[in-house]
Amino acid sequence: MISIKNLNKYYGDVKVLNDISISIKAGEIFAIVGHSGAGKSTLLRCINGLEDYSTGSLLVDNKEIKDLNKEQLRSFRKKIGMIFQHFSLVQRKTVYENVALPMQLWGYTKENIDKKVIELLTLVGLENKADSYPSQLSGGQKQRVAIARALTLEPEVLLSDEATSALDPNTTTSILNLLKEINEKLNITIILVTHEMEVVKQIAQKALLLEHGNIIGFDDTEELFLKPDEKMKEFLGEVEVVPNDGVNIKLYFPKDNAYQSFITTMARKLDMDFNIVWGKLEEVNTHIVGNMVINIKDDEKHRVLEYIKQHDIVWEIL
Ligand SMILES: Nc1ncnc2c1ncn2[C@@H]1O[C@H](COP(=O)(O)OP(=O)(O)OP(=O)(O)O)[C@@H](O)[C@H]1O
Ligand SMILES: [Mg+2]
Numbered sequence: 001m002i003s004i005k006n007l008n009k010y011y012g013d014v015k016v017l018n019d020i021s022i023s024i025k026a027g028e029i030f031a032i033v034g035h036s037g038a039g040k041s042t043l044l045r046c047i048n049g050l051e052d053y054s055t056g057s058l059l060v061d062n063k064e065i066k067d068l069n070k071e072q073l074r075s076f077r078k079k080i081g082m083i084f085q086h087f088s089l090v091q092r093k094t095v096y097e098n099v100a101l102p103m104q105l106w107g108y109t110k111e112n113i114d115k116k117v118i119e120l121l122t123l124v125g126l127e128n129k130a131d132s133y134p135s136q137l138s139g140g141q142k143q144r145v146a147i148a149r150a151l152t153l154e155p156e157v158l159l160s161d162e163a164t165s166a167l168d169p170n171t172t173t174s175i176l177n178l179l180k181e182i183n184e185k186l187n188i189t190i191i192l193v194t195h196e197m198e199v200v201k202q203i204a205q206k207a208l209l210l211e212h213g214n215i216i217g218f219d220d221t222e223e224l225f226l227k228p229d230e231k232m233k234e235f236l237g238e239v240e241v242v243p244n245d246g247v248n249i250k251l252y253f254p255k256d257n258a259y260q261s262f263i264t265t266m267a268r269k270l271d272m273d274f275n276i277v278w279g280k281l282e283e284v285n286t287h288i289v290g291n292m293v294i295n296i297k298d299d300e301k302h303r304v305l306e307y308i309k310q311h312d313i314v315w316e317i318l
Contacts (some may be wrong), residue, residue, distance in 0.1 A: 001156070001209070002191075004059075008054045020043065024191060024206075025029050027205055028190075029205050032193045040210055046058055060157075078155070085162040087146045088146065089149075095121070095131070099120060099145060099152060103152050103167060120152065124145070140171035143164070144175070158190045162195070164196070172196075172198075176203045179303050183273035198276070206220055208285065240318060249308070251294065253290045278293055
């Protein structure tokens with residue numbers, strides 16, 4: 001549904017997006033990840049037509065965004081909802097009025113507005129807060145109001161720019177669960193910008209890693225975490241400390257294999273002892289993936305690798 005090819009974006013002489021080519025499927029939960037200044041928000045704003053791009057192509061539903069005229073852009077934006085880190089609610093309006101705002105601007109009837117607002121406040125679990133003001137709500141509740149407001153015009157895509165960055169971990173999880181529910185129930189494509197790998201792990205099916213406007217990773221989330229390349233490791237801040245003696249082998253366990261006692265079986269079958277240097281299991285997108293580093297003696301390397309190769313396990317020598 002969204003296809004970006006060789007997109008470049010400059011602010012003055014500074015290139016902030018360099019040769020970005022990605023595609024985002026309808027119904028996907030897609031994460032854009034990177035450190036501050038990487039160009040995440042800029043890319044998001046290009047996608048909803050708030051920001052022009054210098055060269056390259058950005059198609060949404062096969063329409064080139066920079067070719068749209070003002071009127072076309074206005075109706076295009078209707079298809080795209082957006083939520084932000086600081087919620088962007090109108091303080092002097094009630095929850096009801098905040099959610100109703102986009103529909104009022106588009107001239108919906110009072111009856112339609114009423115029906116939709118109640119439906120959406122129920123969806124986000126705030127049906128009892130319609131008459132409250134933003135100042136009377138917690139951060140998580142404010143974000144729920146913002147989510148309801150973003151859904152009023154029945155968008156196809158929901159863009160989220162650091163929507164959970166101002167929230168504590170539990171509230172973050174509850175908002176991410178709500179986004180998942182919206183994705184599934186309403187079949188809305190979700191693109192979320194974040195600098196938190198936890199958010200990516202919890203919700204995203206696919207992720208794009210940006211660094212100084214360049215793509216440094218683009219893959220299914222499980223792949224990114226299961227077998228991170230050098231850039232990804234650097235991003236995650238992982239330093240691999242391993243013994244100097246012997247051979248260190250890193251094993252990657254795919255989702256179905258993570259819990260199997262591969263190591264203990266191998267030790268028994270080969271009648272051999274080895275050290276587990278370190279290991280880690282992680283939940284990515286409701287699947288468990290993991291990796292483990294073992295240390296063996298030099299003269300056992302051949303036998304161990306033979307065994308590993310027979311078992312369809314991804315491995316590398318460190
Ligand atoms: N309106 C602007 N004019 C000039 N430069 C800009 C403008 N907006 C952003 N930039 C620059 O473009 C680069 C990318 O900014 P962007 O806001 O997209 O980063 P980000 O990844 O969203 O960062 P953060 O995590 O801090 O929100 C930065 O170097 C920033 O200074
Ligand atoms: Mg940003």
